[in-house]
Amino acid sequence: xxxxxxxxxxxxxxxxxxxxxxxxxxxxxxxxxxxxxxxxxxxxxxxxxxxxxxxxxxxxxxxxxxxxxxxxxxxxxxxxxxxxxxxxxxxxxxxxxxxxxxxxxxxxxxxxxxxxxxxxxxxxxxxxxxxxxxxxxxxxxxxxxxxxxxxxxxxxxxxxxxxxxxxxxxxxxxxxxxxxxxxxxxxxxxxxxxxxxxxxxxxxxxxxxxxxxxxxxxxxxxxxxxxxxxxxxx
Ligand code: APR
Numbered sequence: 001x002x003x004x005x006x007x008x009x010x011x012x013x014x015x016x017x018x019x020x021x022x023x024x025x026x027x028x029x030x031x032x033x034x035x036x037x038x039x040x041x042x043x044x045x046x047x048x049x050x051x052x053x054x055x056x057x058x059x060x061x062x063x064x065x066x067x068x069x070x071x072x073x074x075x076x077x078x079x080x081x082x083x084x085x086x087x088x089x090x091x092x093x094x095x096x097x098x099x100x101x102x103x104x105x106x107x108x109x110x111x112x113x114x115x116x117x118x119x120x121x122x123x124x125x126x127x128x129x130x131x132x133x134x135x136x137x138x139x140x141x142x143x144x145x146x147x148x149x150x151x152x153x154x155x156x157x158x159x160x161x162x163x164x165x166x167x168x169x170x171x172x173x174x175x176x177x178x179x180x181x182x183x184x185x186x187x188x189x190x191x192x193x194x195x196x197x198x199x200x201x202x203x204x205x206x207x208x209x210x211x212x213x214x215x216x217x218x219x220x221x222x223x224x225x226x227x228x229x230x231x232x233x234x
Contacts, residue, residue, distance in 0.1 A: 001078070001082040001084065001085050001171045001172060002084070002085070002086050002087075002088070002166075002169055002170045002171050002172075003074070003078065003085070003086070003087050003088070003170065003171070003172045003174065003232070004088045004090070004166055004167055004170035004172065004173050004174070004188075004192070005071065005074075005087060005088070005089050005090070005174045005175075005176060006090050006091070006092070006173075006174070006175045006176070006178060006185060006188055007071075007089065007090070007091040007092065007093060007098070007175075007176045007177055007178065008091075008092045008093065008175070008176070008177045008178025008179065008185075009092070009093060009177060009178070010176065010177020010178060010179075010203060010204055010221055011067050011068065011071075011091075011093065011097075011176050011177040011221050011225070012062070012065075012068075012093055012095055012097050012177075013177065013204075013221070014065045014067070014220060014221060014222045015062045015063055015064060015065045015068075015095075015097055016058070016062055017058060017059065017062050017093075017095055017097075019177075019179075020179075021179050021181060030051060032153060033153075034047060034048075035047065035048050035051040035052075036048075036051075036150075036152045036153055037152050037153045037154055038152055038154060038155065039154075040152075041147065041152070045133060046132070046133075048147075048148075049130075049131050049132050049133075052113065052131065052148045052150075053130045053131060055094075055113055056113055056114060056127075056128060056129075056130075056131075056148075059094070059095045059096070059113050059114060060114065060128050062095060062097060063097070063100065064097040064098070064100045064101035065097070065221070065222050066222040066223075066225070066226050067176070067177075067221035067222050067224075067225035067226065068097045068098050068100070068101035068103070069101045069102070069226075070225045070226040070228075070229040070230075071087075071089060071098065071101070071103060071176075071225065071229065072098065072101045072102040072103040072104075073229060073233075074087050074229045074232065074233065075087045075089065075103055075104060075105070076102075077233050078232075078233070081232075081233050088105075088107070088163075088166040088170065089103060089105065089106050089107065090107045090109055090159075090163055090166070090185075091106055091107065091108055091109070091110075092109060092110045092178060092182065092185050093108075093110070094108065094110055094111055094112050094113040094150050095113065095114075096112065096114055107159050107162060107163060107166075108158065108159075109151070109157040109158055109159055109160070109163060109185065110150060110151040110157060110158070111148070111149045111150035111151045111158060112149055112150065113148060113149075113150055114126060114127065114128055115127060115148075115149035116131060116135075116146045116147065116148060116149055117146070117147055117148075117149040118137035118139055118140060118142070118145045118146055119145040119146075119147060120137065120140055120142045120145040121137060121139045121140035121142070121145075122139075123137055123138060123139025123140065124149050125137075125138050125139070127146075131146060131148070157184065157185075160184070163188075167188060167191055167192065168195070170192070170197060171197055171198075172197060172198050172199075172200070173188065173189060173192035173197055173198070173199045173200070174199075174200045174201075174202065174228075175188070175189060175199075175200075175201050175202070175203075175207075175209070175213070176201075176202045176203070176221060176225060177202070177203060177204070177221050178203070178207065179207050179208055179209075180207040180208045180209030180210075180212075181208055186208075186209060189201075189209055189212045189213060190212055193212065198214055198215070199212070199213045199214045199215070200213060200214065200215050200216070200217065200228075201213040201215070201216040201217070202216070202217045202218075202221065202224050202225060202228060203216065203218060204218065204219065204220060204221070205218055206218065
């Protein structure tokens, strides 16, 4: 059984990382056009750096929760429980909590907040400090070209070919903690439905996409995800 799991901000909410669109979410406090678009960065790089410096501090201090731990257990134990069993984990999250919980293969379709990328040479490096125009790239030594290695609105998500291949081979589609608002991720459930595989939403409450799923499990991810993983591995 090949399981495709898509995670969103809800899986990290109980680790203290705010979601984007819930009450008090990140996009109710910041204008996404200013801090999360290429145009916003071109207009005011210092504002964008200040936003991601703040996000980086929050991400650096966060710890994985029981939902991340359960998914890493699923990655480890699924092959032994089901013949041909394998988990593909695609996350929209830019935090590293899946990895900190021991998950080995995480596909970050929206990039990673604790990495920077150089516009001049393309070099990508882990970076946990304060970014500004004065910081030089570790690859080409030029200052001023570094940006967070995340996908902004209007940019193409990462690893799309690999994600499509996994989607086309999966036997079960599960979305966890995502509002189903941002494409292409929000469209994956419809693709799964077209292939007639079972689809499951695990979320605090029914998402915008809930009616597209066959089934929903609702409640906090730290309770629902470990229980679902337990059932799947039983
Ligand atoms: N357990 C489970 N689900 C939760 C929890 C929780 N403890 N807390 C919140 N949720 C759910 C909310 O009900 C909501 O449906 O998580 C979802 C979070 O939705 P969004 O804030 O829209 O986050 P996400 O879907 O990941 O956003 C997608 O939008 O801004 C971009 O790039 C950003 O990757 C992000 C993308």
